[in-house]
Amino acid sequence: MARWPLPRPRRGPGPAMTGRAHSLVRSGTDGALDVLHPVITLVRGLGRLVVLAVRWWSRTPKERRGPVLFLLGVGVLVVALMPWGPAFAVVLVVGAAAWQGREGSGVGADPSEEESKRLQAVYEALVPLFALQDDPNPQPLFAHDGSWERAFEEIEFTDDGRIGRLLLRYPAHFRDSDAKLRFLVERLLGAKSGRDREYRFVWDEERNELEMTVPEPLPEGIRAQRFVTGPGEVVLGFTDADSVHRRVPVTDAGQARDVPPVVWRTGARATESHLLVVGAPGAGSTTLLRSVVLQALEHGDVLVVDGSGSGEYACLAGRAGVLAVETSLTGAVACAEWAVHETERRLSVASRARQAGNLVPDDARRPLWIVLDRPAALSHLARTEGRRDPQELLQVPLRHGRAANVTVVVAEHFECADELNRAVRSYCRARVVLGTASPEEAWSVLGVDAVSPPGPLTPPGRGFARLGAGPVLRLQVPATPDPLDDAANEGERRAVLRLLPPLASGRTTGGTSVRTREPDMPVPPEPSPQQGSHPTVPTASVPEKSVTGTAAASAAAAPVAVSEQQAGAQAT
Numbered sequence: 001m002a003r004w005p006l007p008r009p010r011r012g013p014g015p016a017m018t019g020r021a022h023s024l025v026r027s028g029t030d031g032a033l034d035v036l037h038p039v040i041t042l043v044r045g046l047g048r049l050v051v052l053a054v055r056w057w058s059r060t061p062k063e064r065r066g067p068v069l070f071l072l073g074v075g076v077l078v079v080a081l082m083p084w085g086p087a088f089a090v091v092l093v094v095g096a097a098a099w100q101g102r103e104g105s106g107v108g109a110d111p112s113e114e115e116s117k118r119l120q121a122v123y124e125a126l127v128p129l130f131a132l133q134d135d136p137n138p139q140p141l142f143a144h145d146g147s148w149e150r151a152f153e154e155i156e157f158t159d160d161g162r163i164g165r166l167l168l169r170y171p172a173h174f175r176d177s178d179a180k181l182r183f184l185v186e187r188l189l190g191a192k193s194g195r196d197r198e199y200r201f202v203w204d205e206e207r208n209e210l211e212m213t214v215p216e217p218l219p220e221g222i223r224a225q226r227f228v229t230g231p232g233e234v235v236l237g238f239t240d241a242d243s244v245h246r247r248v249p250v251t252d253a254g255q256a257r258d259v260p261p262v263v264w265r266t267g268a269r270a271t272e273s274h275l276l277v278v279g280a281p282g283a284g285s286t287t288l289l290r291s292v293v294l295q296a297l298e299h300g301d302v303l304v305v306d307g308s309g310s311g312e313y314a315c316l317a318g319r320a321g322v323l324a325v326e327t328s329l330t331g332a333v334a335c336a337e338w339a340v341h342e343t344e345r346r347l348s349v350a351s352r353a354r355q356a357g358n359l360v361p362d363d364a365r366r367p368l369w370i371v372l373d374r375p376a377a378l379s380h381l382a383r384t385e386g387r388r389d390p391q392e393l394l395q396v397p398l399r400h401g402r403a404a405n406v407t408v409v410v411a412e413h414f415e416c417a418d419e420l421n422r423a424v425r426s427y428c429r430a431r432v433v434l435g436t437a438s439p440e441e442a443w444s445v446l447g448v449d450a451v452s453p454p455g456p457l458t459p460p461g462r463g464f465a466r467l468g469a470g471p472v473l474r475l476q477v478p479a480t481p482d483p484l485d486d487a488a489n490e491g492e493r494r495a496v497l498r499l500l501p502p503l504a505s506g507r508t509t510g511g512t513s514v515r516t517r518e519p520d521m522p523v524p525p526e527p528s529p530q531q532g533s534h535p536t537v538p539t540a541s542v543p544e545k546s547v548t549g550t551a552a553a554s555a556a557a558a559p560v561a562v563s564e565q566q567a568g569a570q571a572t
């Protein structure tokens with residue numbers, strides 16, 4: 001990547017300087033520059049080496065820094081002890097600095113004519129957004145007859161001659177707090193720099209500077225698998241290496257590698273106890289929920305309400321730990337009522353146990369997950385039929401779920417996001433946006449003014465995540481298709497099938513509206529040794545006992561009205 005730093009404003013000679021004096025000064029400066037040229041090259045090269053080293057260090061994950069420092073120390077010691085070692089090292093560094101510092105290369109080259117044209121095109125496109133009509137400034141940063149050198153502070157080009165990084169100064173009158181204006185600038189810069197890439201924009205409102213960078217591509221196509229996480233932790237997807245310090249080992253295309261995850265912590269100590277996913281249609285929200293459910297089933301019980309009624313959770317029906325998979329309003333209301341009673345039961349059991357100085361019993365501690373995909377359709381039905389709205393009922397688990405170890409996950413499309421009630425909006429503090437979102441849509445979910453648009457070529461499962469008031473992270477959801485979907489990738493379907501818990505013998509799921517047929521495909525082979533090296537939850541640990549225990553305990557407190565017929569009978 002070539003970089004062109006800090007153009008200095010060109011100034012004309014002072015009025016007092018005569019032509020002769022000017023030429024004398026210039027020839028003297030040229031002579032001095034010729035003599036000092038090797039030194040300047042070396043100093044420039046050393047500077048660039050330092051910049052490269054600092055960037056590399058900032059990209060190195062924290063857990064690797066210790067071993068890297070150790071190896072560096074050993075290297076320095078070996079070189080110092082070797083005969084001619086220090087001299088050899090000095091020659092090496094000087095050589096590298098000379099190479100990096102030479103003109104027209106490295107991170108400090110002047111842009112070529114072609115690159116200048118590109119920059120001028122970007123500059124001219126920005127003029128209508130940044131220029132002020134009747135600007136009193138004689139040399140404004142952006143003007144129709146202006147040049148890019150006025151406003152572009154730092155530029156880096158990729159090897160194929162495209163803009164890889166751009167730092168520009170914008171005029172003070174530009175309303176940089178206006179999300180719409182920011183979005184216009186970002187969209188324009190993205191379009192002028194190439195629509196086929198993603199961009200990251202950082203607005204420095206104190207300095208009136210905007211930095212555009214092209215982030216490394218996110219890890220795509222990683223299949224669903226057991227992720228190495230702690231109890232209560234869920235991998236929502238993968239993000240940029242420099243955005244998080246953590247890495248999780250995954251198997252990708254048969255190879256083991258470490259990737260930077262977006263980890264969402266749930267449970268009693270978590271501050272973002274519930275998750276809201278809002279996405280464009282087909283952007284992958286059901287896929288994300290399926291991935292969350294598969295991870296949740298490792299340690300807890302799950303109750304699924306599929307408001308779209310598309311049967312995309314049918315693979316879960318009858319599995320150990322899956323309490324119900326409901327698609328109808330009656331079933332959804334019954335599930336929500338049960339969740340309310342169960343939350344209250346857990347709270348009172350925990351409170352009694354604590355008052356008696358005992359441990360909270362397992363059946364009040366085992367994580368319970370309530371997953372609602374597209375609840376807006378059900379809320380609409382409930383209104384038209386004069387029934388109770390499942391979202392309203394969920395206020396109790398949303399409010400008190402943290403203390404009762406009940407986690408709520410809700411997914412909705414942007415066009416129906418208005419139907420999400422206040423409790424869902426305020427208690428779901430872990431947020432995900434999937435697919436292309438307008439600035440208003442992104443703001444309404446993530447609570448920040450501007451998010452760079454992922455662009456029209458956004459792959460499914462791509463978006464942004466924000467946990468509480470944390471930073472906005474780019475997100476790629478692991479490929480977790482419906483294993484009953486014949487059109488899905490065969491390998492990805494098999495990966496999901498391998499993660500499904502065994503069928504719960506002697507239990508009914510209650511949900512009658514879901515397909516309960518077994519996938520008519522052969523049982524997938526055992527995971528590869530690499531996969532086997534990741535800690536997996538043995539099937540025996542999916543506690544049949546605790547599932548029935550939960551149901552039994554709940555039955556004492558409130559009838560588990562998860563069967564559509566039962567609930568229908570109650571309703572009538």
Ligand SMILES: Nc1ncnc2c1ncn2[C@@H]1O[C@H](COP(=O)(O)OP(=O)(O)OP(=O)(O)O)[C@@H](O)[C@H]1O
Pocket residue numbers: 221279280281282283284285286287288308460461462476477478479480481482488
């Ligand atoms: N992370 C991903 N990796 C690969 N493919 C994905 C990913 N996420 C989604 N897909 C694919 O995109 C398609 C749509 O996904 P999904 O059904 O999850 O989206 P959705 O937002 O729930 O859509 P809708 O609600 O409109 O049905 C599916 O074919 C799915 O396999």
